[in-house]
Amino acid sequence: MTIIPEIESFKADLTAIRHDLHAHPEIGFEETRTAAIVAEALKSYGLDEVHTGLGGTGVVGILKGEGGAGRRIGLRADMDALPMDELTNLPYRSTNPGRFHGCGHDGHTTMLLGAARYLARNRDFTGTVVFVFQPAEEGLGGARAMLADGLFERFPCDEIYGLHNMPDLDIGEVAVFPGKAMAGASFFDIAIKARGSHAAMPHNSKDAIVIAMALAQNLQTIVSRNVEPLKPAVLSITKMNSGSAYNVIPEEASLAGTIRFFHDDVGELVRTRMREIAAGVAQSYDCQIDVDIRDVFTVLENDEAATEALREAAAEIVGTDHVITEPRPTMGSEDFADMLKAVPGSYCWVGHGGTVPLHNPGFILDDEILPIGASLLARIAEKRLAA
Template identity: 45%
Template sequence: MPVVNRIADFAEDMKTWRRHLHTIPELGFDLPETSAFVAERLRAFGVDELHEGIAQTGMVAIINGQGIGPTIGLRADMDALPIPEGTGVDYASTKVGKMHACGHDGHMVMLLGAAKYLAETRNFCGRVALIFQPAEEAGGGAGVMVDEGIMDRFDIGEVYGIHNAPGLPAGDFLTTSGALMAAVDEFHINIQGLGGHGAMPHETRDPVMAACGIAQAIQTIVSRNHYALQDLVISVTQIHTGTTDNVIPDTAYINGTVRTFDPEVQAMVMTRMQEIVDGQAASYGVEAKLAYELGYPATINHADKAAFAVGVAREVSGDSHVEAEGRREMGAEDFSYMLQARPGAYLFLGQGESAGLHHPKYDFNDEIAPIGASFFARLVERSQALR
């Protein structure tokens, strides 16, 4: 079954909503204009309940079906990124230094399209909980909503989400059973040495050389301390030190990211990184302090729910346009917190060739919004079919 006809009928409305949202990007938990627009649309559609102010600007809308049944959760993220827009489109961001460079404007519209259809038809039993979440890019808004009790408060039994995927053919779906996206951690290393004249390094304890040594040694965790067939990425992404050519500075700072799937691998990285920092600091005669911060956990699909979602995706896009056991990736997603709280699945929806996610020239492909909305709608109707 292709795109739902009724959803196709209001595809132009969805495009209008999406492009308006694109003009008003907001960051983190502070989404007053975005959440107000979403709430206005949901009220216009006639949802039965609208609960606002969850995780500051998040909300959950309830649509009742026909008769008693379970509650299925559908999630869309709402926040943008602190990136100056470079698309040149006539609906570009009106907020300097902010843009929807990850397609969350499209994610909101796909869920809004499903909401409009489901509120009209109610061809399901039980309830659907529409989860509009702030702070996916930073802040873990999904975890905050879970901590504030949405799963129990609204009796959500299972939960699903989708994300657009540049480079994947438009309308194609990709997911996998089990781990789909990695856990993401970050590390900060502050080095305290003794600065001095660049011509007299023997009178200093050089933090620059220590930073170089630590950064290089950290890479041996990947190459020498873990099994090569287990996915692991450690990237040093910042080294800050010094001010001019003839001064050895007092301090240096190192920052980076760690991506894992296995908690045992994650624990090994934490242990080895501390050992390396301590050992390298001693060898260079400096002091070094490691701050290792746990971030979003791995996004792990529940196998039976992933299989169910794949079946629905095949109804919408066709068998040849759905990859059920795709390659997992090292990116991260805070939907992982919702999957820790309830069974469910997360899928990618291809948006065709475009600039990549988090690029200043990225723009969501409006042609795939009815596909995503149809997927969400069919999930509800298949999971909670009328009997």
């Protein structure tokens, strides 16, 4: 492994930043403290411009090379935490109840700050680096909010790159491949309005719980019986709520969950069938069912040329033998996909120690990943802006 020596030299500073961000997590569109720390750090590094407030709490830094005008390379990190409690015993664990960096975005932010610090001291390139610190990646539409605020109109990029930590990979491994890499996603909420009654007199009811169970079972047939088997899809019901007492049959129930897909036509098919099945169940049980489905994530597709450039940069940092190029599409979703729809680029995964998965209350990010990720981000900018 060949971490950039200068970045390795301030590894302790990066670790301190990451631990501070981890101890003070903020969820989507609430990252005011995080954004202020990012903006102040970028100013202290001597960037040419620092802009705040994009997409609500997003930050953009501009760094111009000594070689003059040229191409513009974007580097992006997400800043938000998850709305969940942390169940670790770390000395720098979350001090904000119900807020936890359980996906490692504190590490991503720190890595991009490390790349900015290094590149600001080593401007022997031609062109401009655009550092994008994005809010609200966790299903709240932070990328779309920045795009709606004119991200690429105000700060044009020829290419853009991003990364994510991955405990499923070994420390020092990088996975990157072209084409469809992460699934598109929709979130849904379904409200059932029926008729309640005394639990001892169910014949007087239109039991919302029974209706919810029937609907849930029917929805689970969509992927197995409507979607072409060679086109992957997932429909997961993740919430079911109803009732408040032992002796009351409730008149309302709700279901919620997510759809994942790699083909837009599959996403549309699943959404259509959900509405049709809900309408059929409503007619069968003589009740009202309202279905709200929201498009949240675009399918993430890596540009072939940009991916090859990112692969080469990764090989220089971790070694060719540690770069995984075999396609490993994941049903997870990432709103960096929306930026890749506007600008060509690529997204990769960087391995680190640990066996606890992302979004788990016991997740711990390995600090050894910080100089690796920072070096990778810096190197791809240097390579793409070489004179």
